[in-house]
Amino acid sequence: MLEIKDLHVSVAGGTEIIKGLNLSIPAGEVHAIMGPNGSGKSTLSYVLAGHEGYEVTQGSITYMGQDLLAMDASERAQSGVFLAFQYPVEIPGVQNGYFLRSIVNAQRVSQGEPELNPVEFMKKVKEVLKLVKLEPNMLKRSVNEGFSGGEKKRNEVLQMALLAPKLCVLDETDSGLDIDALRIVGHGVDALKGPERSFLVITHYQRLLDHVVPDKVHVLQGGRIIHSGDKNLALELEERGYEWLIEGQS
Amino acid sequence: MSQAPLSKAEQNPEVSSLMAQKYQHGFVTDIESEVAAKGLSEETVRYISAKKNEPEWLLEWRLKSLEIFLSMEMPDWAQLNIPEIDYQDIHYFAAPKERPKSLDEVDPELLKTYEKLGIPLHERAALAGVAVDAVFDSVSVVTTFREELAKHGVIFCSFSEAVHDYPELIKKYLGTIVPRADNYFTALNSAVFSDGSFVYIPKGVRCPMELSTYFRINEANTGQFERTLIIADEGSYVSYLEGCTAPQRDENQLHAAVVELITHDDAEIKYSTVQNWYPGDEEGKGGIYNFVTKRGKCQGKRSKISWTQVETGSAITWKYPSCVLLGDESIGEFYSIALTNHFQQADTGTKMVHIGKNTKSHIISKGVSAGKSQSTYRGLVSVGPKAEGARNFSQCDSLLIGDLCGAHTFPYIEVSRQDAQVEHEATTSKVSEDQMFYCQQRGLSAEEAVALIVTGFCREVLNELPMEFAVEANKLLSVSLEGTVG
Numbered sequence: 001m002l003e004i005k006d007l008h009v010s011v012a013g014g015t016e017i018i019k020g021l022n023l024s025i026p027a028g029e030v031h032a033i034m035g036p037n038g039s040g041k042s043t044l045s046y047v048l049a050g051h052e053g054y055e056v057t058q059g060s061i062t063y064m065g066q067d068l069l070a071m072d073a074s075e076r077a078q079s080g081v082f083l084a085f086q087y088p089v090e091i092p093g094v095q096n097g098y099f100l101r102s103i104v105n106a107q108r109v110s111q112g113e114p115e116l117n118p119v120e121f122m123k124k125v126k127e128v129l130k131l132v133k134l135e136p137n138m139l140k141r142s143v144n145e146g147f148s149g150g151e152k153k154r155n156e157v158l159q160m161a162l163l164a165p166k167l168c169v170l171d172e173t174d175s176g177l178d179i180d181a182l183r184i185v186g187h188g189v190d191a192l193k194g195p196e197r198s199f200l201v202i203t204h205y206q207r208l209l210d211h212v213v214p215d216k217v218h219v220l221q222g223g224r225i226i227h228s229g230d231k232n233l234a235l236e237l238e239e240r241g242y243e244w245l246i247e248g249q250s
Numbered sequence: 251m252s253q254a255p256l257s258k259a260e261q262n263p264e265v266s267s268l269m270a271q272k273y274q275h276g277f278v279t280d281i282e283s284e285v286a287a288k289g290l291s292e293e294t295v296r297y298i299s300a301k302k303n304e305p306e307w308l309l310e311w312r313l314k315s316l317e318i319f320l321s322m323e324m325p326d327w328a329q330l331n332i333p334e335i336d337y338q339d340i341h342y343f344a345a346p347k348e349r350p351k352s353l354d355e356v357d358p359e360l361l362k363t364y365e366k367l368g369i370p371l372h373e374r375a376a377l378a379g380v381a382v383d384a385v386f387d388s389v390s391v392v393t394t395f396r397e398e399l400a401k402h403g404v405i406f407c408s409f410s411e412a413v414h415d416y417p418e419l420i421k422k423y424l425g426t427i428v429p430r431a432d433n434y435f436t437a438l439n440s441a442v443f444s445d446g447s448f449v450y451i452p453k454g455v456r457c458p459m460e461l462s463t464y465f466r467i468n469e470a471n472t473g474q475f476e477r478t479l480i481i482a483d484e485g486s487y488v489s490y491l492e493g494c495t496a497p498q499r500d501e502n503q504l505h506a507a508v509v510e511l512i513t514h515d516d517a518e519i520k521y522s523t524v525q526n527w528y529p530g531d532e533e534g535k536g537g538i539y540n541f542v543t544k545r546g547k548c549q550g551k552r553s554k555i556s557w558t559q560v561e562t563g564s565a566i567t568w569k570y571p572s573c574v575l576l577g578d579e580s581i582g583e584f585y586s587i588a589l590t591n592h593f594q595q596a597d598t599g600t601k602m603v604h605i606g607k608n609t610k611s612h613i614i615s616k617g618v619s620a621g622k623s624q625s626t627y628r629g630l631v632s633v634g635p636k637a638e639g640a641r642n643f644s645q646c647d648s649l650l651i652g653d654l655c656g657a658h659t660f661p662y663i664e665v666s667r668q669d670a671q672v673e674h675e676a677t678t679s680k681v682s683e684d685q686m687f688y689c690q691q692r693g694l695s696a697e698e699a700v701a702l703i704v705t706g707f708c709r710e711v712l713n714e715l716p717m718e719f720a721v722e723a724n725k726l727l728s729v730s731l732e733g734t735v736g
Contacts, residue, residue: 049691053683077693089688093706102702103692110693142706159692
């Protein structure tokens with residue numbers, strides 16, 4: 001599904017943040033990336049999604065056999081790469097329902113399928129709203145504007161469910177959530193797991209991984225993966241922190 | 251942020267497909283026309299008046315206006331760079347040769363033109379609930395639904411017809427709201443105005459359908475100088491829509507219109523404009539100079555005038571739809587979207603003149619600038635010495651796309667009373683990279699993303715438009731943003 005080789009990334013024209021990262025995620029697997037602040041976790045998610053503020057100076061990313069770096073952000077999205085944002089962006093004046101239908105239709109058009117009319121779309125979205133326990137009235141509010149932290153994250157999972165992506169990148173989707181919201185979001189994500197869908201879950205804490213159990217856990221430090229393990233590694237990190245690994249490095 | 255019902259915002263499914271399109275109304279209709287010789291003179295004025303078989307008093311009025319015009323100078327206070335205009339190089343009158351007596355006699359080419367513009371003139375095919383007056387170059391070619399309207403006593407006809415059929419109303423109101431000497435362009439218009447629409451809503455009548463006029467400039471080197479007069483008698487209501495398009499031509503063309511509105515006690519006029527004159531090409535070549543004076547007088551108590559405009563066209567726009575709030579407790583509103591791209595320039599805004607007691611005004615202006623364009627909001631809120639309890643709220647927001655465009659705001663406030671409440675809020679922002687990235691990460695193209703963000707920015711104004719226009723305005727915004735990103 002995803003093959004990252006010797007990836008080097010700088011902030012456009014500036015500091016190098018990712019310094020030789022290798023990662024392979026087979027279809028159907030859930031991989032978690034953990035690591036201290038500033039280790040390059042969010043940068044990795046932006047690079048995968050095609051943010052122009054970052055420059056790939058070396059290495060390659062192959063996604064479904066294609067050169068991901070040759071595609072722009074919307075092409076990546078249309079071919080099934082989805083990023084659940086740590087800080088979902090507000091778009092004042094644009095109704096969430098209209099936004100959701102627009103993105104679903106953009107994807108359908110790119111795949112040569114007919115657009116959904118508002119009635120057809122409402123039918124589809126109502127089922128998905130239940131998954132993340134959101135009320136239909138949130139479709140009438142402006143995109144993310146005035147949403148609580150929990151609503152924003154649930155709205156991200158809602159979009160993920162609507163677009164049915166192949167590679168889901170979750171950037172600290174658990175941050176700022178209370179226990180109930182975490183459970184809803186975790187459930188929502190877990191329900192989307194499938195043999196053709198891979199997940200890259202970026203998180204600081206074990207708690208999301210209770211709901212979305214990872215096949216592999218990687219520790220990112222200084223722009224490189226310094227340690228990998230199974231789901232038990234996350235528990236160990238929760239208990240011991242990162243220092244024992246970092247010290248082992250130097 | 252206002253919450254429109256889902257159905258309304260859901261009305262623009264064509265946005266994405268339209269994104270790739272340029273100015274759509276740039277075609278020319280091949281039709282036999284009668285065109286006045288170029289140049290502005292007493293002879294020209296007499297020619298126009300004679301063509302319209304006007305009464306002597308109106309000819310005199312025109313000639314006096316010409317005299318006033320010739321004594322005036324072109325205004326230069328606007329934040330605009332206007333190339334010199336050669337007033338002797340313009341045709342002041344152009345009309346399709348065959349004047350139809352009824353809809354069946356209208357030249358099929360003309361009907362095709364309006365169909366291309368999406369404005370069916372056949373009543374059976376017309377949009378339910380909208381009566382249309384179509385003005386082609388200097389004349390009104392057809393007005394639909396007249397019989398239906400007549401049942402309610404509503405008069406909706408071309409200005410030229412009104413001069414003949416309702417001379418007492420024209421005499422009583424012409425030039426009383428916008429005096430001919432008001433400014434350079436009103437004097438010019440008063441001398442050479444050709445046609446336009448006339449509306450009278452009798453006492454207590456709520457006009458049963460939307461009235462609309464579509465203006466089309468077709469002939470080359472021709473100016474359009476239309477005049478519109480709307481009278482809302484006591485307790486009446488009318489919603490009036492105005493749309494405008496022109497062919498794509500390399501030279502600049504002048505459009506100098508005058509619109510006068512008046513409301514008597516408890517009457518209300520809602521006036522909406524979607525202005526889509528040809529804006530010129532990407533290099534700034536060609537396009538319409540849109541120098542328009544629009545003013546409404548809330549003569550009566552508790553009367554209301556509301557202007558809503560979506561300005562996306564024209565090379566240069568100079569336009570300040572205003573309200574004179576004379577009647578006690580009268581209300582003036584101004585909702586505006588001005589979008590400029592490439593080399594377009596717009597200097598637009600409003601004047602709210604509070605004279606009566608407890609008068610209220612509300613201004614919402616949304617300026618969107620892209621390319622190398624310049625957009626200016628210029629507004630005046632004045633509270634006179636007798637305007638006890640006057641209140642105003644103004645909000646002027648500017649949105650910039652790219653680094654080469656400009657947005658300017660000139661709010662003038664003149665208050666002569668201690669008890670007046672005048673509030674002004676202004677913001678300037680750029681389409682943020684975060685918003686763009688978020689939309690693109692969901693699979694929207696850069697152009698779709700900009701259109702979506704701009705539409706959201708303009709939402710409060712778009713919500714004020716009647717449904718038929720809201721759809722059109724949404725499409726227009728997208729088309730006008732073509733080429734702003736990528």
